Amino acid sequence: GENVEQHPSTLSVQEGDSAVIKCTYSDSASNYFPWYKQELGKGPQLIIDIRSNVGEKKDQRIAVTLNKTAKHFSLHITETQPEDSAVYFCAASKGFQKLVFGTGTRLLVSP
Amino acid sequence: NAGVTQTPKFRVLKTGQSMTLLCAQDMNHEYMYWYRQDPGMGLRLIHYSVGEGTTAKGEVPDGYNVSRLKKQNFLLGLESAAPSQTSVYFCATRGGSRANTEAFFGQGTRLTVV
Numbered sequence: 001g002e003n004v005e006q007h008p009s010t011l012s013v014q015e016g017d018s019a020v021i022k023c024t025y026s027d028s029a030s031n032y033f034p035w036y037k038q039e040l041g042k043g044p045q046l047i048i049d050i051r052s053n054v055g056e057k058k059d060q061r062i063a064v065t066l067n068k069t070a071k072h073f074s075l076h077i078t079e080t081q082p083e084d085s086a087v088y089f090c091a092a093s094k095g096f097q098k099l100v101f102g103t104g105t106r107l108l109v110s111p
Numbered sequence: 112n113a114g115v116t117q118t119p120k121f122r123v124l125k126t127g128q129s130m131t132l133l134c135a136q137d138m139n140h141e142y143m144y145w146y147r148q149d150p151g152m153g154l155r156l157i158h159y160s161v162g163e164g165t166t167a168k169g170e171v172p173d174g175y176n177v178s179r180l181k182k183q184n185f186l187l188g189l190e191s192a193a194p195s196q197t198s199v200y201f202c203a204t205r206g207g208s209r210a211n212t213e214a215f216f217g218q219g220t221r222l223t224v225v
Contacts, residue, residue: 001170009151034213043115043201043216044154089153098144098169099203099214103153 002027004092006102013080014110021105023090024072030092033066033073034099038087047088048075080109113137117202117217124192124224132187132200132220140206143185144169144214145177147198154201160185192224 003026013019025033031052036044050057050064050073057064063076077084090102118133134143141162146154156169160179174196176188189196202217 006153036216041219043203043218045216046213049213098156098159099205100156101146101154103151 002030002092002094002100004090004100004102006090006105008105009103010106010108012108012110015080015082017080019075019077019080019084019107019109021075021088021090021107022072023074023092023102024070025092025100026071027092027094028068028071029094031095032093033064034091035064035075036089036091036101038089038104040086044089077107080107082109082111085109115202115204115215115217117200117220119220120218121221122223124189124222126192126194126224128192129188129190130192130222131189132202132222134185134187134202134217136183136185136202136204136215138204138206138215139182140204140215141182142205143179144203144205145175145185145187146201146203147171148201148219149198157187157200192222194224196222197224198222 006023034049037047038044048062048064050066061078066073088105091099093099116135144159145157155171158177160166163182166177178186200220203214205214
């Protein structure tokens, strides 16, 4: 089955810096790669996703890149703000099959 | 429009007791999932359902049972709770006419087994 690895487990940056979180997946048939943000005491919420027919997607300060050959994808956050502090999860799936999550990255943005 | 609602939000059980967690959705989604979240281990799939009357095992199904008698509800049962089942449980749903869509999560149920 699918296995998703996520690094780093914690990431501390200064406000205004960029943050990068990386994930690798094992099943070459996976074709959907979402990123979720989880704030304290809440359920995860989708912030951006990418499908396997696209190499990069941007939404304001957030971007995701996908390298199908290497089976890895990354989340890029530019101009970080304190409100970006949260736990971020990557995931992978095929169609409506189960989403398999990475182990999470705790991002801390210091003012 | 509440989205995905989990009941209860908090619960403390004694070892050996049983309980049922309820997930209710008003999004008309076919697919529903139960995950548990433990520190350093991310979200692990317990059981899932691809439609009313169907259920399937995920990564960590032992000690849990599920039922999907109605499309809008997905129940997770613990028959005989153990301290290892202390965790935060999340329900999620997916649906729509297009595959590879967003999963919507409930607010979570924090369960402590003593």
